[in-house]
Amino acid sequence: MGANLTQTEGIEDLWKGTEEDREAVLRILRGFAGMDPMESLIPSLHELQKVYRYVPEGGARVISEEWHIPLTDIFGVVTFYADFSTEPMGRNQLWVCEGAACYFMGAPELGEAAQQRLGVGYNETTPDGEWTLRRADFCYGACHLAPLVDLNHEILGPLSEDGLRQIIDNPPHHHEESH
Amino acid sequence: MTPQEWPQYRQQALEAWQRIEEFDGPTIWVSTDSGGVASGSLRTLAAIRRFVEARGINAQVRETAAFGTTWLEPVVDIRIPGAPRVTYGHVHEERVDGLLEAVLLGSDPRADLAYANWSDNAYQGIQPLAATDWWRLQRRVLLGRCGTIDPESLQEAVANGAYDAYIKSLLEMTQDDVIAEVKSANVRGRGGAGFPAGIKWESAKAEKSRPKYIIVNSHEGEPNVFKDRRLMEGDPHGFIEGLLICGYAVGAKTGYIYIGSEYPLAIERSKLAVQQLRDAGLLGENILGTGHSFDVNVIPGAGAYISGEASAAIYGVQGQKGMPRTKPPRSAEAGLWGKPTVVNNTETLANIPHIIKNGSEWYTAIGTEKSKGTNVFSLAGDIVNVGLAEIDMGVTMQDLLFVAGGGMRDGGKFRAVLAGGISGGALPESALHLPNEFGSLEEEGSMMGSGGYIIYDEGTCMVDLAWYCTRFNRNESCGKCVPCRVGTASQLEMLDRLRTGAATERELALLVQSSNDIIAYSLCGLGQAAPVPILSTLKHFKEEYLEHTNEKRCRAGVCKMHSTVASVAKEFVVSPQRIDLTPVAGSPR
Numbered sequence: 001m002g003a004n005l006t007q008t009e010g011i012e013d014l015w016k017g018t019e020e021d022r023e024a025v026l027r028i029l030r031g032f033a034g035m036d037p038m039e040s041l042i043p044s045l046h047e048l049q050k051v052y053r054y055v056p057e058g059g060a061r062v063i064s065e066e067w068h069i070p071l072t073d074i075f076g077v078v079t080f081y082a083d084f085s086t087e088p089m090g091r092n093q094l095w096v097c098e099g100a101a102c103y104f105m106g107a108p109e110l111g112e113a114a115q116q117r118l119g120v121g122y123n124e125t126t127p128d129g130e131w132t133l134r135r136a137d138f139c140y141g142a143c144h145l146a147p148l149v150d151l152n153h154e155i156l157g158p159l160s161e162d163g164l165r166q167i168i169d170n171p172p173h174h175h176e177e178s179h
Numbered sequence: 180m181t182p183q184e185w186p187q188y189r190q191q192a193l194e195a196w197q198r199i200e201e202f203d204g205p206t207i208w209v210s211t212d213s214g215g216v217a218s219g220s221l222r223t224l225a226a227i228r229r230f231v232e233a234r235g236i237n238a239q240v241r242e243t244a245a246f247g248t249t250w251l252e253p254v255v256d257i258r259i260p261g262a263p264r265v266t267y268g269h270v271h272e273e274r275v276d277g278l279l280e281a282v283l284l285g286s287d288p289r290a291d292l293a294y295a296n297w298s299d300n301a302y303q304g305i306q307p308l309a310a311t312d313w314w315r316l317q318r319r320v321l322l323g324r325c326g327t328i329d330p331e332s333l334q335e336a337v338a339n340g341a342y343d344a345y346i347k348s349l350l351e352m353t354q355d356d357v358i359a360e361v362k363s364a365n366v367r368g369r370g371g372a373g374f375p376a377g378i379k380w381e382s383a384k385a386e387k388s389r390p391k392y393i394i395v396n397s398h399e400g401e402p403n404v405f406k407d408r409r410l411m412e413g414d415p416h417g418f419i420e421g422l423l424i425c426g427y428a429v430g431a432k433t434g435y436i437y438i439g440s441e442y443p444l445a446i447e448r449s450k451l452a453v454q455q456l457r458d459a460g461l462l463g464e465n466i467l468g469t470g471h472s473f474d475v476n477v478i479p480g481a482g483a484y485i486s487g488e489a490s491a492a493i494y495g496v497q498g499q500k501g502m503p504r505t506k507p508p509r510s511a512e513a514g515l516w517g518k519p520t521v522v523n524n525t526e527t528l529a530n531i532p533h534i535i536k537n538g539s540e541w542y543t544a545i546g547t548e549k550s551k552g553t554n555v556f557s558l559a560g561d562i563v564n565v566g567l568a569e570i571d572m573g574v575t576m577q578d579l580l581f582v583a584g585g586g587m588r589d590g591g592k593f594r595a596v597l598a599g600g601i602s603g604g605a606l607p608e609s610a611l612h613l614p615n616e617f618g619s620l621e622e623e624g625s626m627m628g629s630g631g632y633i634i635y636d637e638g639t640c641m642v643d644l645a646w647y648c649t650r651f652n653r654n655e656s657c658g659k660c661v662p663c664r665v666g667t668a669s670q671l672e673m674l675d676r677l678r679t680g681a682a683t684e685r686e687l688a689l690l691v692q693s694s695n696d697i698i699a700y701s702l703c704g705l706g707q708a709a710p711v712p713i714l715s716t717l718k719h720f721k722e723e724y725l726e727h728t729n730e731k732r733c734r735a736g737v738c739k740m741h742s743t744v745a746s747v748a749k750e751f752v753v754s755p756q757r758i759d760l761t762p763v764a765g766s767p768r
Contacts, residue, residue, distance in 0.1 A: 041498030080500040081481030099402035101559045141405030142217040143559035155217035
């Protein structure tokens with residue numbers, strides 16, 4: 001079940017509650033025209049979070065009003081599933097895989113190194129809003145690269161603690177053509 | 180599409196495929212599924228394209244998915260006219276130029292870098308695939324097209340047999356014929372529970388209520404199980420054909436593919452495959468003029484292991500919290516939106532087209548008495564061949580791990596295999612003679628489950644393994660029922676004390692007792708399976724637990740045996756008084 005992310009003071013909140021924000025949400029919802037609103041809820045929350053790096057209450061309110069889904073049901077879903085955050089997340093999202101191969105091949109040590117380097121714990125965001133550190137209890141299906149991390153949807157492994165520190169100090173910015 | 184147009188479409192697909200097969204220059208395949216991409220195969224692909232362009236080589240460069248050799252990623256295959264296809268492993272971008280220079284321009288197949296060739300005989304010092312330990316036990320049915328076709332092409336799938344069975348069902352078979360075939364094939368649920376698919380279909384078909392739904396449970400959340408991922412990424416039309424056949428047999432109008440959000444490529448390729456089918460007229464209203472209408476939606480999950488449980492998957496599709504419910508009613512009676520619903524696993528459905536095409540007799544001749552057909556096994560951990568192997572049901576653990584799996588990595592010594600993933604149990608060396616099929620590992624306290632095996636060497640502490648699995652289950656417990664929510668948390672506390680040297684043998688007794696209670700009273704499979712890793716490690720590796728309790732020693736050197744009872748209690752906010760170690764009155768065991 002989802003662990004809620006810790007709030008960090010001072011992180012930029014991309015949701016300003018403006019008319020443009022409302023329009024951005026409506027644009028997402030229009031993409032689900034003709035579909036069942038409940039069946040579209042989780043996909044729409046994914047899209048909302050992609051834009052704002054979390055699920056803003058204001059955005060959830062727009063969904064609630066437009067699709068007549070009680071706000072409490074929406075937040076039930078948001079807090080149940082690990083993918084969604086009710087707090088703004090950092091620009092870089094670093095997931096340390098603790099699948100059943102990675103854990104036994106050095107993932108806890110990687111996690112320790114990441115926490116020390118970033119100065120935050122799991123589910124926390126650095127005060128400059130650069131990094132959010134998370135632990136992946138699922139599996140990336142790339143066990144041949146254990147232990148690995150997922151940095152902004154790019155899998156990097158097998159990693160040593162030093163290797164991970166270097167990645168944190170110099171995040172790779174080559175954005176390859178991704179699927 | 181009309182029934183008359185299908186043979187035409189198929190013919191065109193075959194001709195296009197023939198052009199690919201008979202291409203008069205070199206063919207190069209690069210595996211760009213998620214496992215390949217993680218290893219850098221997109222950079223390899225780019226380097227290959229640069230090379231052939233710069234040298235002006237008339238080559239066809241094809242993207243495909245892995246055919247199971249995940250440990251060799253990035254995998255590149257090369258076939259030059261007149262020679263067999265050769266598989267090369269670990270072709271990182273910096274190795275591309277050297278390899279292509281030799282193979283394409285220097286007529287040197289670089290046997291030193293090759294894994295195997297795809298002919299029946301050795302080729303210039305490169306062993307045939309059939310001679311490799313990884314391949315020789317395999318029978319490729321479900322993975323047949325993986326690694327060969329472009330997974331994003333409907334045409335290539337059709338040229339290699341896709342949708343023949345669907346067309347055959349629609350045009351030549353009644354709904355009951357299809358169900359009878361699936362029932363006599365006795366295909367059992369590959370999500371882990373092993374429930375016969377035909378029985379689900381039959382009960383859903385018998386229901387009077389309309390509409391009916393099919394859900395493909397592609398929410399494969401088990402850590403280190405990646406067979407559904409590879410099936411979806413490598414051959415999406417394989418399992419989708421099974422879904423379409425199921426929709427016809429049951430009389431459903433809508434199907435859903437529910438995929439975990441950590442599978443972005445599988446989601447993307449499933450959506451693309453569905454759109455291709457709509458465009459081709461194999462999905463939609465009045466398909467092939469038969470009067471049958473069917474459409475498919477792809478719904479992503481949102482990061483919850485429990486969403487793989489059938490009733491939780493239904494709630495997930497409904498946009499709700501994935502909390503399992505009590506049964507009955509079964510989902511075949513009241514599933515999605517309260518309507519009759521078949522929930523089948525991806526791999527289960529991938530079996531269906533082969534059964535319809537070849538007949539249930541062909542299918543039941545493969546496998547064992549209890550479990551028919553092949554099974555796609557995911558192998559991970561301290562083993563050489565981390566990847567997939569599709570082998571007949573009933574293969575022994577020894578053959579699976581030490582032949583197909585290639586044995587222990589880095590000269591390690593086998594300690595345990597966690598069979599069936601987190602919801603399975605750990606097995607020792609003495610269980611390696613057991614066959615892998617539904618129901619065969621249970622007496623040793625484990626199960627085949629969804630066919631995911633994680634192999635551990637002697638550097639792994641069995642108490643730590645139990646702790647890890649319990650932490651996972653505690654985190655992923657949906658919280659609905661008390662035995663699971665509170666039980667897994669209190670077991671984790673006990674295992675924490677074991678790991679830090681603060682436990683005594685009384686904890687071991689309490690672990691067994693609480694395990695039995697959690698299994699007996701939990702609502703769903705998660706809770707019922709949560710204590711299995713504890714019970715199985717206690718059964719097979721009790722001496723390791725006793726070393727932790729009595730000698731304060733961890734033979735694997737993993738557990739830091741430094742804590743006193745007080746410090747552990749403080750760390751986990753449990754006061755020693757709270758832990759009542761006397762047996763609870765009225766306990767069922």
